[in-house]
Amino acid sequence: MATQVSEAKSSTELVISWEPLPDDFQLEDDPVENTGQPILAGALRESLEISGFIQPQMLIASNFGLCATLNGQFIAKAPDWVYVPCVNQILAERKSYTPNLEGDIPAVVMEFLSDTEGGEYSVKRTYPPGKWFFYEHILQVPIYIIFEPNGGLLEFYQLENRRYELKQPDENGRHWIASMGLFLGTWQGTKETRTGYWLRWWDEAGNLLLWAVEQIEQERQRAEQERQRAEQERQRAEQERQQKERLIAYLQSQGIDPNNLPTDETPTKLQ
Structure with missing residues (x-):
């Protein structure tokens, strides 16, 4: 009976390590699920770049592999948008990023919902684990954001006691991200060829961080x-x-x- 308990315990135990990307490992080259996703991710980065927020030691990327090793098996997940405050080494190009080994744990990850089920809510813990489980239990990312572009629904989850808790926005419909010193919220309008809901940044004083076309118009x-x-x-x-x-x-x-x-x-x- 004691042996069964030991076996049950070992089957649920998470042994997490941070190892370099194996030379023979092939990162999945999944097609983008929705043509609007790159535009949404690019718009988030653009306003940060124009405002002077982005520094060389930061890593801000989209559809980019985050890596970890769980119980001896290598895992890579590619969120639609990720923010890492500080990396150990500034590289012109990266194939992937392994937290702890190469720098900070991501402070924010975002997923944009598409018409097809992408597993953004998956808590599957068996290999390969679901995205939610990977961000919550393995990487332990402090903030996980799920955005539904068509309806403008923004779900803001914050890690508390190793569990994601859904947080309500403030009176302006925005969420404060302390690690960035910025508010995040939704905005409705047109950019490039897309009209609809967008994720936008506001500074601490409530000023909207502008896109290039908006700054030119201003x-x-x-x-x-x-x-x-x-x-x-x-x-x-x-x-x-x-x-x-x-x-x-x-x-x-x-x-x-x-x-x-x-x-x-x-x-x-x-x-």
Whole structure:
């Protein structure tokens, strides 16, 4: 009986190690499930890059292999978007990333739901484990986000006592990510060829981090406002000039020399 208990315990035990990618290991080259996913991921990175948030030691990638070894078997999962605060070595290109061995554990992973079941909620623990189980129990990623682009549903899970807990947004419909110093929320509109819901970043003061096209439009509007202000100033100066000319013409018609008008300093003649 004791042997059975021991065997049962060993069958559920998780032995996790962080080892280099085997030379003969082939990362799965799965096709992108939805053409909108790369656009969503790219938009998240774009606003971070333009705002100056991204630093060389960070790793921000999409559809990129995160690796671990579980009970002697190698595992690689590719989230739709991942943020790692600091890596040990800055490389121009990476085939994959192994947390602890190569740097920090990812602080945030995101999955974008598609029309087909992609296992974003899978808690399957047998090999190969499901995505949810992999992020929650193996990598222990602090924040796991699942986003449904068609309906705009954002599920924000935070790791507490080794379990993901669903968190509600604040009064603005956003979630604070302390490790990034940014808010994450949904936004509805058009970018490139896609119209619908997007994930967007806001800074601590509540300012939206802009995309390139938005920044260009903002600069165009600022330049137009400056042009209008300059035009209004020009018109005001022109009105003052015309008013002065009319006053001079009137004084001359009255026989008064505009250049020889009495001033407050002219002494008053006593009667």
